[in-house]
Amino acid sequence: MGFDQYHEPPDELPEETRTFARLCASLTEEAEAIGWYQQRLALERDPEARAVMADAVGEEYKHFSMDLEFLLRRTPIWREIARGVLFQDGDIVEHGEAAEAAAGDEGDGGGGTEGTSGDGSLGIGSLLGKGRS
Ligand SMILES: [Fe+2]
Numbered sequence: 001m002g003f004d005q006y007h008e009p010p011d012e013l014p015e016e017t018r019t020f021a022r023l024c025a026s027l028t029e030e031a032e033a034i035g036w037y038q039q040r041l042a043l044e045r046d047p048e049a050r051a052v053m054a055d056a057v058g059e060e061y062k063h064f065s066m067d068l069e070f071l072l073r074r075t076p077i078w079r080e081i082a083r084g085v086l087f088q089d090g091d092i093v094e095h096g097e098a099a100e101a102a103a104g105d106e107g108d109g110g111g112g113t114e115g116t117s118g119d120g121s122l123g124i125g126s127l128l129g130k131g132r133s
Helices: 015-043 047-074 076-085 092-103 124-128
Strands: none
Touching: 015 047, 047 076, 076 092
């Protein structure tokens, strides 16, 4: 049994950090599975086998997306940056740079696992030390 998702002693980590690490590990595993299915589908010629694998990779897309959504909900600044990058047309790198700049890059890097603030905002304003509406 492996506990590779922990980089620090697990018994010293808060429960929510252990949960977060588990979902990060799961996200990685889903991404690996997607990559493996892409390779298999690129080579497989049997239509029935391709249909089975195409169905399976759809499950992996779903799993990856659910893992990502969980992690983004628990990390407001990550969610804010992702909001500026995901599902946008145009230059991915430019969107990434702009989203990072808009969210700020101070403090602990936003790596906390706090949820949304009580007022329903993402809490980015408090991370930047200034109010936002
Ligand atoms: Fe999966």
